[in-house]
Amino acid sequence: MKIAISGANGFIARNLIEKLEISGHQIVPIGRNKLYSIEELSVILSGTEVVINLAGAPILQRWTEKSKNEIAKSRIIATQNIVKAINGLPENKKPQIFITASAIGIYSTNTITHSESSTSFANDFIGEVVKNWENASLNLSPKVRRVVFRIGLVLGKDAQTIQKLLPVFKMGIGGKIGSGEQPFPFVHISDLVNAIFWAIQNEKARGIYNLSAPENIDNKTFTCVLAKSLKRPAVFTVPAFGLKLLYGEAASLLLQSPQVTPQRLLDEGFVFHFPEIKSCLAEITS
Numbered sequence: 001m002k003i004a005i006s007g008a009n010g011f012i013a014r015n016l017i018e019k020l021e022i023s024g025h026q027i028v029p030i031g032r033n034k035l036y037s038i039e040e041l042s043v044i045l046s047g048t049e050v051v052i053n054l055a056g057a058p059i060l061q062r063w064t065e066k067s068k069n070e071i072a073k074s075r076i077i078a079t080q081n082i083v084k085a086i087n088g089l090p091e092n093k094k095p096q097i098f099i100t101a102s103a104i105g106i107y108s109t110n111t112i113t114h115s116e117s118s119t120s121f122a123n124d125f126i127g128e129v130v131k132n133w134e135n136a137s138l139n140l141s142p143k144v145r146r147v148v149f150r151i152g153l154v155l156g157k158d159a160q161t162i163q164k165l166l167p168v169f170k171m172g173i174g175g176k177i178g179s180g181e182q183p184f185p186f187v188h189i190s191d192l193v194n195a196i197f198w199a200i201q202n203e204k205a206r207g208i209y210n211l212s213a214p215e216n217i218d219n220k221t222f223t224c225v226l227a228k229s230l231k232r233p234a235v236f237t238v239p240a241f242g243l244k245l246l247y248g249e250a251a252s253l254l255l256q257s258p259q260v261t262p263q264r265l266l267d268e269g270f271v272f273h274f275p276e277i278k279s280c281l282a283e284i285t286s
């Protein structure tokens, strides 16, 4: 199949493209400069069978007016433009499926475990961005199957989080973040890639799916399992005030998180290869 992908140079897309190419698919990257021209998007997307939307400026950075604007625009406007371009294509040139990234940051960080039916949404900056990001594809032509993945923290050997944490934990100076009691909804990159394959192949798949591993853990548990798999201690704590100094408002991304369950994927028969943090980190640190 001919598959167009935005955010093609990113961590998720690199892993996805590797597997798609092995499977014989043709990849058409949507460069970030093309995301803001509906004419250019129409040319790129015409005749593709699948469109996968993975673009977005990094979220974990100090939030200024400028960076907030970039975080929002690269998701909301870019998605709106892709949808407008798809809707404008003649029927025989439209893709069959549009898959877009979303994030679990849409959910409030109360004590609920959110399945897809939860309507308890966050009303902070990220919550609003993610809601608008999802809404940006709501008026996609009904001829095109729409799949939205609310993704948890993606772990993999080449994930930035892991690359930043591994050296620290290997030195034995790793530790939990803040109280360590905040939920840690993770997903292994290969489960994420498989879920995208599953959505492409499974014609019944449509709508919103939570994409985090079935096991619910907190930051303390993640810290403990990572340290154990490296055979190192993890007695330190990264203090909340230090993160607030470093990241300002964006420190909330590390200090609080919703608890999420991938209810629909489980109900519809998707099988996670790394349903638990232990096997996930064993693969990553092997």
Ligand SMILES: NC(=O)c1ccc[n+]([C@@H]2O[C@H](COP(=O)([O-])OP(=O)(O)OC[C@H]3O[C@@H](n4cnc5c(N)ncnc54)[C@H](OP(=O)(O)O)[C@@H]3O)[C@@H](O)[C@H]2O)c1
Pocket (backbone or CB within 6 Å): 006, 007, 008, 009, 010, 011, 012, 013, 030, 031, 032, 033, 035, 054, 055, 056, 057, 058, 059, 070, 074, 078, 101, 102, 103, 104, 151, 152, 153, 154, 155
């Ligand atoms: N990784 C996670 O844990 C996670 C969790 C939940 C949701 N997500 C979402 O999934 C998507 C992909 O994540 P990722 O981890 O692969 O992110 P990533 O490695 O940061 O890659 C995102 C890609 O988006 C494009 N991009 C960056 N800044 C941009 C801008 N200002 N305007 C337009 N495009 C821009 C770039 O692709 P090009 O260089 O090809 O243009 C970049 O490689 C993102 O939207 C992210 O928010 C990720």
